[in-house]
Amino acid sequence: MTDKRTPLDFDAIRAAAVGNYVSTIFPAAGISFTKAAHQHQACPMCGGSDRFRCDDKRGEGTWICSQCGAGNGFMLVQQYTCLDVYETNKLIAGAIGIDATSEVTDEQRAQWQSQQVEREAADKAEKRQARIDAASRAQSIWNNAKPAADDHPYLLRKNVSAIGLRQDSSDNLIISMHYYSADKQQTTLVNLQTIAPDSEKLFLKGGLVSGAYFTIGSPAMFSGGVILICEGYATGATVFDAMSYSLPVIVAFNANNLIPVAQSIRAQYPDHRIIICADDDSATAAKLRDKDIADGKEPKPLIEYNTGIHKAQQAAISINGEIVTPSFDILDIDKDAA
Secondary structure, three states: OOOOOOOOOHHHHHHHHOOOHHHHHHHHHOOOOOOOOOOOEOOOOOOOOOOEEOOOHHHOOOEEEOOOEEEOHHHHHHHHHOOOHHHHHHHHHHHHOOOOOOOOOHHHHHHHHHHHHHHHHHHHHHHHHHHHHHHHHHHHHHHHOEEOOOOOHHHHHHOOOOOOOEEOOOOOEEEEEEEEEOOOOEEEEEEEEEEOOOOOEEEOOOOOOOOOEEEEOOHHHHHHOEEEEEOOHHHHHHHHHHOOOOOOEEEOOOHHHHHHHHHHHHHHOOOOEEEEEOOOOHHHHHHHHHHHHHOOOOOOOHHHHOHHHHHHHHHHHHHOOEEEOOOOOOHHHHHHHO
16 A cells, blocks of 8 residues: 555646636535626635635636635635645546646647736736726716715715715715826826715726825825825724824725835835824634634634734835824824924
8 A cells, every 4th residue: 555646747737727717626626606706705715795706817716805815716726625735736637527647748838838928918918908998987087076075974974074085976985096106206096996875885997906095185294204004095084183184194995905005105205104004803803713713724813814904014014114003092193293
C-alpha cells in the first residue's frame, strides 16, 4: 500500500476549467446561487446577505464579497470546500470530465497562453471603455441635478445635512466620486454614488470605484495639515459636524476602498496628518466568527472579521497614518490644531 497521490497536471485542469465554473464546477462543489451569478446575493462562504457577486471575468469564476474579499473560481472552490490544492484540482477535473493525469503538449500550453493573453486584453479594453462611458454619464447626471435638500429621508434618518450633494428627479441623493491621477496630477469626476430615499446605495455600472472619493469641506481647510478619511457619507458628515466644520473629510464609500483612497490622499498631501475614522463592525464580526465555529471552520482572529476596523488599520499602516474608532476622542486635539 502507498499513500502517494497520482500526479495531476494542474495547468491542464485550470486551463480546461475556464468557462465552466458557473455552469458546472461550482454546482459540483456544492456552491449554488440564489440569483444570476453576477447579481448581488448571499455569500457562499460568510453567509452575509447581498454582499457577494460572481462576475466570472475571462471565464475564471472571479467573485467579489464585501466581507471575504475577492478571488477566482479555484479559490472559491478551495475555500468553500476546505480542500487542499491537490484535492481541489481533482474535484474540478472530475466536474468537467477530463483525464487529469494526461500529458500536456507544448503546443497546447502555447495555445492556452495565447488565449489567456487575448482574454486579458479584451477584458482590459472592455473595462476601460466602461469606465469612460460611466464617467461621461456621471458628468451628465451631475450637471442636470439640483442641490440636495436637508429633508431627504436618508439624511433625516442619519441626522446629517446635505454638504455638497445633489439630488435627481427621482429624489435620489447624488454623491460625486473623484479620482486623482498621479501621472497627470489632476482630479476628475469618474463615477457617482446614488442613495435612494429607502437608503439603497448604487454606483454607476462600470464606473471606477477603487481609489475614487468624495470630499466634504473646502480646499482652504486642507491648509490646516490634518485630513480625516472615513467610509460612508453619513459618517463623514457626522465627523465633519463634530469637528465644527473645520477639518476636511474624505469619503471612501466602503471599507475595501480605504487603502487606495488613503494612498491617493497621501500622494497629494505627503506631509499632512491623515487620520482614518473607522467603522466598528464588532457585532457583525462576532456573528461571523460564531458561524465559522458552528460550521466547523478554524476561526480567524476576531479583528479579521471586523471589516471596518481591520481595513482602517491596514489603510493607516499603508500611509503611516493614524486610526480612531467611533468615539473619536483623539480628534478633540484636532479642533485646536485646525
